[in-house]
Amino acid sequence: MTTPVLKISHLPRFFGSIRAVHDVSFDVTPGELKALIGPNGAGKSTCFNMLMGQISPSSGTVELNGKPITGLPPRDIWRRGVGRTFQITGTYQSMTVAENVQMALISHHRRLFSMLPDTHRLYREEAVALLDVVGMADQADRACAILAYGDLKRLELAIALAHAPTLLLMD
Ligand SMILES: Nc1ncnc2c1ncn2[C@@H]1O[C@H](COP(=O)(O)OP(=O)(O)OP(=O)(O)O)[C@@H](O)[C@H]1O
Ligand SMILES: [Mg+2]
Incomplete structure (x- = not known):
């Protein structure tokens, strides 16, 4: 049997006496697209936050490619793809659309601490190619601060893709 990319088992999360997430279990297999649906306040974002390490589940386990990641900080989970x-x-907000994606690429390639005089050109072409994937290439040099929410969501997708993730969570 194929090992699931993501396996979550019996995740609950309490905020004080509020039970935000009751008892969630599901697998995501390679190539699978899975949607979480529910009304406002159902616990979808809380679930994403438990998967990615922004908050810890009150109990239960999260496995990525068969290895436990429960309780790891977001950067470690991100590094695992x-x-x-x-x-x-x-x-x-103070950067352009392309610069935001360049920052993600620089981080992905672990070059955050490169003190190069031409950093503003680093991964520029790759960034524009990713922006093209999400239909934002024509907005590459716009200031991020003036983007509409829908365009910000597309930009965030390009930023996430810059890391070439094996699992993508979209809230
Ligand atoms: N940090 C927090 N502290 C206390 N309660 C919280 C916290 N985060 C979420 N909650 C509560 O947990 C419940 C689930 O919230 P959550 O944001 O996960 O829902 P959602 O399904 O993402 O909703 P929406 O569709 O509005 O995005 C809500 O009752 C919310 O008020
Ligand atoms: Mg939400």
């Missing part, structure tokens, strides 16, 4: 987008978008 998980990407995500957020319900409330988080981008560098």
Whole structure:
């Protein structure tokens, strides 16, 4: 049997006495697209936050490719090939659209601490290619601060893809 990319077993999460997530279990197999649906407050974002390490589950386990990742910080889970987008978008507002993706590529290639005079050109072509994938190439040099929410979501997707994730979580 194929090992699931993601396997979550019996995840609950309490906030004080509020039970935000009851008892969630599911697998995601390679190539599978799975959707979480539910009304406002159902616990979808809380579930994503438990998978990606932003918050810890009250109990239960999360496995990535058969290895436990429960309780690891987000950066470690990201390094293991998980990407995500957020319900409330988080981008560098003072940078352009392309620069935001370049930052993600620089981080992916572990060059965050490169002090090069031409950093602003680093991965520029790759960034524009990713923006093309999400239909944003024509907005590459726009300031991020003036983007509409729908475009921010597309930009976040390009940022997530910059890491070439094996599992992508989209809230
Ligand atoms: N940090 C927190 N502290 C306390 N309660 C929280 C916290 N985060 C979420 N909750 C509560 O947990 C429940 C689930 O919230 P969550 O944001 O996961 O729902 P959702 O399904 O993503 O909703 P939406 O469709 O509005 O995005 C809600 O009752 C919410 O108020
Ligand atoms: Mg939500």
